[in-house]
Amino acid sequence: MSTPYTDVLSAVTRQRGVLGCILVSEADGIIVEANVQVGIEAGVAGALVASLYRRARLGTDAAGLATVGFLQLEAEQGHVCAVGRDGLVLATLAEPKAHIGLIRSAMLHAMEALP
Amino acid sequence: MRARVAEAWVEAPLQRFVDDARVQFALLLHPSGQVLGQFGFTRAVDVMAACALGAAIHASAGELGKELDGHPFRELYHAGRDRQVFIAEAPTARGALVLLTAFDAESSLGLVQVYFRELRDALRDAAPPPVESGPALDVNFEQDLNRSLAVLFGRAQSPAPGDAGAPRPPA
Numbered sequence: 120m121s122t123p124y125t126d127v128l129s130a131v132t133r134q135r136g137v138l139g140c141i142l143v144s145e146a147d148g149i150i151v152e153a154n155v156q157v158g159i160e161a162g163v164a165g166a167l168v169a170s171l172y173r174r175a176r177l178g179t180d181a182a183g184l185a186t187v188g189f190l191q192l193e194a195e196q197g198h199v200c201a202v203g204r205d206g207l208v209l210a211t212l213a214e215p216k217a218h219i220g221l222i223r224s225a226m227l228h229a230m231e232a233l234p
Numbered sequence: 235m236r237a238r239v240a241e242a243w244v245e246a247p248l249q250r251f252v253d254d255a256r257v258q259f260a261l262l263l264h265p266s267g268q269v270l271g272q273f274g275f276t277r278a279v280d281v282m283a284a285c286a287l288g289a290a291i292h293a294s295a296g297e298l299g300k301e302l303d304g305h306p307f308r309e310l311y312h313a314g315r316d317r318q319v320f321i322a323e324a325p326t327a328r329g330a331l332v333l334l335t336a337f338d339a340e341s342s343l344g345l346v347q348v349y350f351r352e353l354r355d356a357l358r359d360a361a362p363p364p365v366e367s368g369p370a371l372d373v374n375f376e377q378d379l380n381r382s383l384a385v386l387f388g389r390a391q392s393p394a395p396g397d398a399g400a401p402r403p404p405a
Contacts, residue, residue: 148344169344
């Protein structure tokens with residue numbers, strides 16, 4: 120079933136090395152739409168990344184650095200990237216070898232294209 | 235702040251849940267309203283009231299779910315202005331338990347759901363074998379209820395797991 124967000128997420132998941140893309144509500148951590156590989160628990164990842172993004176946003180606000188533009192978390196076996204707008208967070212999970220520059224660009228375009 | 239429990243086997247799972255989910259209040263109770271563990275409450279009377287209300291809401295929602303959907307609702311969520319309430323059932327070998335938890339903007343529904351699933355699995359694994367129990371509202375119900383509250387607030391010793399004197403689950 121296609122939703123208004125399906126194409127937006129597809130534009131990100133098409134990038135090489137992307138394991139999944141999740142659109143999640145920042146305030147309640149509930150998934151709006153997800154497109155992830157088998158084995159990834161989208162609900163868990165979405166809730167945790169939304170919480171992380173929210174705290175990062177509050178942290179940069181409190182530090183007087185304005186809003187978070189792009190959040191990247193580097194882990195041993197991959198990357199977690201997140202961007203937010205209007206209470207929504209777009210989170211992308213990617214392999215270690217993924218090209219983060221391209222993913223970042225796709226995510227920022229996707230956020231602009233959100234309905 | 236530590237979680238206070240009436241039965242030792244629920245302490246570690248409940249403590250982990252409140253630490254991870256960052257909730258303000260948590261109550262673990264039998265569907266009959268008898269408390270097993272609590273976090274965040276300072277007065278026994280508040281625990282008693284929350285248990286009675288939580289058990290009633292859980293029972294009502296279960297029946298409503300059966301009417302509407304053919305089976306009980308598994309989870310209930312209510313968003314207030316500042317705080318949110320989440321109620322869900324965790325089946326164990328000792329019978330079903332009900333978690334009632336309240337949280338603010340420090341946490342989120344998604345996080346609470348995630349950590350509730352971990353709590354549910356941990357309770358299922360930690361539950362001791364079922365003990366023979368009487369009917370839910372037998373002659374010892376009020377005594378068990380008061381004993382649970384006394385243990386939670388340090389007025390009585392916690393019984394050993396499997397102890398016949400431990401608060402009993404409903405039949």
